[in-house]
Amino acid sequence: xxxxxxxxxxRARLDEISxxxxxxxxxSYQACVKRIExxxxxxxxxxGQYFDYxxxxxxxxxxxxxxxxx
Amino acid sequence: MxxxxxxxxxxxxxxxxxxxxxxxxxxxEDGPNDEGEMYMRPGKPSDHFPxxxxxxxxxxxxxxxxxxxxxxxxxxxxxxGQNYVFALLTGYREPPAGVSVRxxxxxNPYFPGGAIAMPKMLMDGGVEYEDGVPAxxxxxxxxxxxxxxxxxxxxxxxxxxxxxxxxxxxxxxxIQAGFYKRWKxxxxxxxxxxxxxxx
Numbered sequence: 001x002x003x004x005x006x007x008x009x010x011r012a013r014l015d016e017i018s019x020x021x022x023x024x025x026x027x028s029y030q031a032c033v034k035r036i037e038x039x040x041x042x043x044x045x046x047x048g049q050y051f052d053y054x055x056x057x058x059x060x061x062x063x064x065x066x067x068x069x070x
Numbered sequence: 071m072x073x074x075x076x077x078x079x080x081x082x083x084x085x086x087x088x089x090x091x092x093x094x095x096x097x098x099e100d101g102p103n104d105e106g107e108m109y110m111r112p113g114k115p116s117d118h119f120p121x122x123x124x125x126x127x128x129x130x131x132x133x134x135x136x137x138x139x140x141x142x143x144x145x146x147x148x149x150x151g152q153n154y155v156f157a158l159l160t161g162y163r164e165p166p167a168g169v170s171v172r173x174x175x176x177x178n179p180y181f182p183g184g185a186i187a188m189p190k191m192l193m194d195g196g197v198e199y200e201d202g203v204p205a206x207x208x209x210x211x212x213x214x215x216x217x218x219x220x221x222x223x224x225x226x227x228x229x230x231x232x233x234x235x236x237x238x239x240x241x242x243x244x245i246q247a248g249f250y251k252r253w254k255x256x257x258x259x260x261x262x263x264x265x266x267x268x269x
Contacts, residue, residue, distance in 0.1 A: 007195040009206040011160065033167040045168030047184075054179060058157070069209045 010068035011061065018060035025053035073142035074221050077115035082220070089115050096120050134174045136187035145215070146222045152215050154180065159211040162190040 019026065029049035036044040076093040080086050093113040098120070100111050113120075123129035130137050145151035157180045165177035165184070175185040192207045192214075199205055223229075 007204045007206055009194050009208055011206075011208055029166075036168050039168070042168075046166045047169060050166030051179065054163070065208060066212070068206070069212045070203045 010065065014061045014064055015057055018057045021060050022053055022056035025049065025056045029053045071119040071142050071221060072121050072140055073118065074224075075116060075118045076113065078221075078224055080115065082224070086115075093117060134187050138188070141218060141221070143222045145219045151222075152219055155218060156211050156215045158186075159192055159214060160207055 029046055029052070032046040032049045036046065076089050079092075080089050084092070093115050096113040096117070097110045098113045098117050099108050101108065103109055123132060126137055139147075145155060148154045158178060161180045162176060162178055165171060169177070169184065171177050171185040175187055176189050177184055178186045192210050194207055195205050196210060197205050199209075203209060220226075
């Protein structure tokens, strides 16, 4: 895992791989971000889409993550 | 961790000598001596892990108003505790669009409410493992959760072994009781009752 003494967390790599499976959630999150871009009230937020996206990523990362730990 | 004692580690993670040495590193206030005064003495294995703060107010003051919970039972005290603690420790992320946390708090999607007082504590390479395992965030978080699960239920393995033995023996006893009951009831169940005219 360590090439020049640097420790690399497998999480980053697995997140990238899982992104391909979660495109729908990512698109809907980005659509939400665009939608609230001009918002001034401060009440609008994209937590729902954010949670959907990260729940999808976590679902795909979880079974693969512990192969890389002792 | 005030519910865990040093001696609980003997045979699990350290030898007795190592535990005695670790306990002796801390100072513990002990009961009144003959003169009625409290005195400090080096720790013994029977002492519990020392608390970092003297009381709740000191804890809140040192942590920006938030009271860090006692971690002795945390994996049992939260729903899906082991996964929750792991996700919390590794889950520090940028907040979603439109969400901001106030100064002094940090965003963590796994914490109820989203804003947690504890900053991200696990960084890659944060510790050196004795056996040379790379100290990634994931590895360290897994080890922390393993330790906390042990601390919450140190008797778990023995309890489950005992459970299997008890269930096995009781199921044998159940089968035996079933046969015995059917044997005792055989004369009753094989009775024939004839209703006929009296002549």
